[in-house]
Amino acid sequence: MKAGWRLAVVIAVLVGLPLLLQAADQGFYIGFATRMLIYALAAASLNFILGHGGMLSFGHAAFVGAGAYTVGILAAEGVTNAWVAWPSAMLVAALAALAIGAMSLRTRGVYFIMITLAFAQMMYYIFVSFKAYGGDDGLNMAGRSVIGMGLDLKDELTWYYLCLGLLILVAGFLNRIVDARFGRILEAIRVNETRMEAVGHATFGRRLAAFVLAGAVAGLAGALLANHAGFVSPKLMHWTQSGMLMVMVIVGGAGHRYGGPIGAVVLLGLEEVMAEFTQYSQLGVGLVLLAIVLFAPGGLALMFGNRRQA
């Protein structure tokens, strides 16, 4: 299995990376790498519904934000146990996805894009005006969640490896679903929904289930993001965040197994590198993205040789 080897190499590099950074006295970048891993998870969850399911959700940041705020608010109320806070974050995000999905998934195309965007912006403004938990200014967290088992999440190395482990586990789980009958059905609905209905599939239920699952995973990414920054703010739900996740998926390769993570690493990496050289970094990022979309329209993942499965 060539693809399997390639994945093993990538994982080995990711495991060795922080040690290398430390050896090179560049420990600062471990935090940055962790941020990439968390966004990779969020992008993987969006790729599940956008790439495989054909649902162009422009409000995915709402679920990231829901997860982040769940952890932030629980911490403010004294609940710092990760085993309570993180599953709660996933549950809250899943419920938000259930409510938003149940309404949005009745629409198609541009209407679906607009209605998911509208719901996410609604949540953004709700939290902007939510003064009890910081409102516009956001909410500071006293420290990271407590996970027990002798692990201290405040240690950057431990934190990095935990995020890496979760990414491998959860993104791997999503890919497993894509490879199963559920994933096949989801992709078939993307290709021809009327036909799926006509051979007896309850397509709405399938799409909603996928949407809720993606919401839950985005909620987990949000929980990690809140811990990573020690801070939650409504900006996490802003439409520009949803747009960034979408760009990650499209640049990485929508519908490709590793499209989400590749896009997250490339986009965040690009922003970081550009910021080193110029104060007009966003212009540079934009130009590079333009080039990628023009010259690798299927996403960067295709350049790594793993062809998209139909």
Added chain:
Amino acid sequence: MSTPVLDVRGLSRHFGGLQANADINLAVREGEVHALIGPNGAGKTTFIAQLSGLLRPDEGHVLFMGADITHMSAHRRVHAGLVRSFQITSIFPPFSVLDNLALALRQDASPGLSDLLRPWRAHAALFEQARQIAAQVGLAGREALAAGALAHGEQRQLEVGLALATRPHLLLLDEPMAGLGPEESERMIGLLMGLKGRLCMLLVEHDMDAVFRLADRISVLVAGRILASDVPEVIRINPDVRRAYLGDEIG
């Protein structure tokens, strides 16, 4: 007489000012091939869409095996045994022929967790059944090809295969011969002949040769209404039908 398989009562549907179906009454009997003919724009496709649940009627009822299914969702009708094929080929072009058919196969056991975690390729029983359907519709040896790479005639065969895979009791065939050359038509007629007696069919078709060879009874739809409904010999000589539709075609 026993309950008809399909019993349509007073079905109507209009689009704005256009009356597509007006008070349609039609019965398909157990075991028969019932053809529905009529000129373009007579409302045949609208009728099929209402029977399959993709379109809601404004008025009237559809009874399937004695049960009122007028408000049943499209996918539940399929589970009940009422399945359609499409006039404009509706398949999954990027997927292999085998995947196409396996997706359409009915799952009897409740799928649950295996649906989420078991690799698609590991559903051996599903693919075995899909292989049988492929052979049945004349696509043996073509299973691994992407459906989009098939010739038009083969895609029409797959179209019927997708409907067959759901194990229908009544098959609604919306112009299965559409766009087929003489040889391909002959193959399709042979395929449908082979199904005769094993399931009921409501055949919407313009190819009169096929209709008169296959049908046990024929209904004629003109301007949204059923003009006549009888055995082929009677339809053939019905003066109203000849004037409205058949013309010199079967002189």
